[in-house]
Amino acid sequence: MLAVAEINYIRHEVNIKDGNYSEIAKRMGRDPRTVKKYADQEDFNLEIRPKQTRPSPVMDSVKPIIDEWLLEDFKLKKKFRRTAKRMWEQLKEDFAFKGSDRTVRDYVSNRKKELLNESSQAALPLENRPGAAQVDFGEAPFKYQGEQIVLPYLVLSYPYSNAFYFQVFPSQNRECFLEGLKRIFHHMGGVPKTIRFDNLSAAVKKVLPNGERQLTEGFQNFVLHYGFECEFCNPNSGNEKGHVEAMVKYVRNNFLLPSLHVLDLDELNKMLWKKAEKDRERKHYEKESLISKLFEDDRKACLVLPTKEYQCIRYETLKADKYGYVKLDKNLYSTSPRFALSKVLIRISYNKIDILIDNHELVVSHSRLYGQYRKSMKWQPYLNLMAKRPMALKYTSFYEQLPPEWQTYFHSCTTSEKSEALKLLGTLLKDYDFNRITEALNIASEHGHPSVESIKQVFYQIINGRGIREELHIQKPLPSMPIATRGLQHYDQLLKGAE
Structure with a gap:
């Protein structure tokens, strides 16, 4: 030129x-x-010549393999990804590759840039790309113990395939929200690359003026643990996650109406996995392919699960009242008399409230209460105190909760026996339930009113495998033994023999 x-x-x-x-x-x-x-020359327009692509017989055969490896590695943390040198070594070992390491490194470097560019485009909002999901809560009526109640359910949907998962919870609080997401991730065996949320309080602490979000500490740690990218709708713009909102209605109308009878939420949720997966055996409303087949693309695009599950818990320090109760969400939980008017550490999950001492040793565990102004009382830590005032036993709710055998036993006890029995229960109920303890009482009572010490001995015989021994079944009859007689004549016979 x-x-x-x-x-x-x-x-x-x-x-x-x-x-x-x-x-x-x-x-x-x-x-x-x-x-x-x-x-x-008459034409001086700028001419851009297309880049020439020369055939590469050595590399062309392994390019699809390297592309697959790169896509697999993009789902992992950077420290777990293969280097170009390691890929070259694998190609030599597994595919008898004859090319140089420089050739592989150049291809990997260029291909990474191309794939990363495609990945960034795939994460654009509202693009129905594999591996992108949306999340929202819905509500549905249920029947529990003869009453009509309303419970929330968490839905995670995949706009690309039109697949979804859902789980029912007692609340929309932070612990239920994170527990639901974690369950879905581990059930499907992967984590969506991006998830779009509403500005729900369990995730967003504050919407900042520049459009950013101040996340709650628990949700921020959850995001870091599982490695997905979170996106949020603009305030009052639920249409920005229209797919999951439509799916919330679909789930309610097709799976939760009319009202289901609920005995155990965990058992119900196990059944709901199957219902969601069975629903995929129908065609996508636009793509004319089965949703189950399209969902495989979603699954392949998901990130790899971390080695450990995230613990969806939080800790609070609360002050107990003079009876040893702490208040959480307007409900009361018992601790121990020694914590009266003191601060205690509480570990909170979606279904449990654990009372801990400073070194995180468990004092007592409660099922988490939902609703307001309810009380959960665990009597075991209070029994040593009750042993000092045994006559008050009959006027406590603990007496009403006792198995009938123990109520009968306490009715026959003296004051001192009641005190000793309460101390024994206070020790045994730390690690055992009433089934084994009542079994020991029944065995010890076979010959009348037992002492506390005899109940204790029988109990430890039972748990150590030395409770009721099996009867001996003798197949052959024992030989007849001579009748034993008393008298000095035996000695006379002995002396005669000595002579």
Whole structure:
């Protein structure tokens, strides 16, 4: 390519002065054909030549393999990904690759950039790409113990495939929200690359003026643990996650109406996995493919699960009242008399409230209460105190909760026996339930009113495998034994033998 000044000179000398090609070429030190080309050229539009792709017999056969490895590795943390050198070694070991490591490194470097560019485009909002999900809560009526109640359910949907999962919970609080997401991730065996949320309080602490979100500490740690990218709708813009909102209605109408009878939420939720997966055996409303088949693309695009599950718990320090109760969400939980008017550490999950001491040793565990102004009482930590006032036993709810055998036993006890029995229960109920303890009472009572010490001995015989021994079944009859007689005649016979 000649310089612009040279081209202008050629065109001026030839076209304006009618100069000779050879003479001009001689003056410029150029080939006459070059002079003629630029003198006669009419089109000077910028020409962009396509990049030539030369066939590469050695690399072409392994490029799909490397692409698959790169896509697999993008689901992992960077420290767990293969290097280009390791890929080259694998190609040599597994596919008898003959190319150089430099060739593989160049291809991996360029292909990574291309794939990362595609990945960034795939994460654009509202693009129905595999591996992107949306989340929202819905509500439905249920029947529990003869009453009509309303419970929330968490839905995670995949707009690309139109697949979904859902789980029912007692509340929309932070612990239920995170527990639901965690269950879905571990059930399907992967984590969506991006998840779009509403500005629900379990995740968003504050919406900032510049459009960013201040996340709750628990949700922020959850996001970091599972590695997905979270997106949030603009305030009052639920249409930005329209797919999951439509799926919330679909789930309610097709699976939760009319009202289901609920005895155990965990058992119900196990059944709901199957219902959601069975629903995929129908065609997508637009793509004319089975949802189950499209969902495999969603699954392949998901991130790999971390090695450990996230513990969906939080801790609070609360002050107990004079009876040893702490208040959480307007409900009361018993601790221990020794914590009266003191601060205690509480570990909170979606279904449990654990009372801990400073070194995180468990004092007592409660099922979490939902609703308001309810009370959960665990009597075991209070029994040593009750043993000092045994006559008050009959006026406590603990007495009403006792198995009938123990109520009968306490009715026959003296004051001192009641005290000793309460101390024994206070010790045993730390690690055992009433079934084994009542079994020990029944065995010890076979010959009348037992002492507390005998109940204790029988109990430890039972748990150590030395409770009721099996009867011996003798197959052969024992030989008849001579009748034993008393008297000195036996000695007379012995002396006669000595003589």
